[in-house]
Amino acid sequence: MKLDGACHCGTVKFTVELKGGLASARRCDCSFCTMRGAVAVSAALGGLTITEGADNLTLYQFNTGVAEHYFCKSCGIYTHHRRRSNPNEYGVNLACLEGQSPFHLSEVVVNDGQHHPNDGGPADGVAGILRYEVTR
Template sequence: MTDLDTRPLHTGACHCGAVRFSVRLSDGLNSARRCNCSFCRMRGAVAVSAALADLQVEQGEALLTLYQFNTGEAKHWFCSRCGIYTFHRQRSSPDQYGINVACLEGMSPFDFERVPVSQGIDHPKDRADGQSQVAGWLRYEPVP
């Protein structure tokens, strides 16, 4: 992160507060998405993107637990105390992290009316054309 960067600096934390981080998002909230791969279906988080250099763990780095599966290319970090997924290094874009929106201060996955769901079952790196596909949309409609 540079001092001249005008993008907002967001602070984030796991549920128990043991892991704290700061991040500048690559494209603000415009990158919000979900995925339908086996892991993301169970995790259920909305993620936004940040360059690797734009995330700084401020506290609790030793408490982060790494989970990898299948190709092992994506790296998912969780708080070892409360179990909350904080961020992951993306398989589709290894130069970026996916940040759990629910961990960002003042944000919620329910702030988004509509979130695209990526076709993770058929991952772009496994496709001949290498293209990401939208599998559908996740919608949130609050009760009036």
């Protein structure tokens, strides 16, 4: 599944080929992702190409410094990150993808970032399921 994406202001644009399509959608409950609140989908490192605005991306790292979280300097939107659990993959902000929204998904797996598998947490790495139900 190949899609175009962009940050909120449109300065950063990219194309991505998703590994597993939308079925790879997930959230994380680590301190950072809990505050960020984004739903991410997976892409191989070679599956994401920044087509415009690469110089407008800024990098944030914390804790182990393995994960690399990228944001647009202008609008502040998180576009993608290099995953700690699999540094050969990117997590891509589903809401940045053309025609997609996390609200199109009825359920999203929540990864256990508080007890990360790389730190001896459960091998399945799942903390729970986030559900969305349309009421109107």
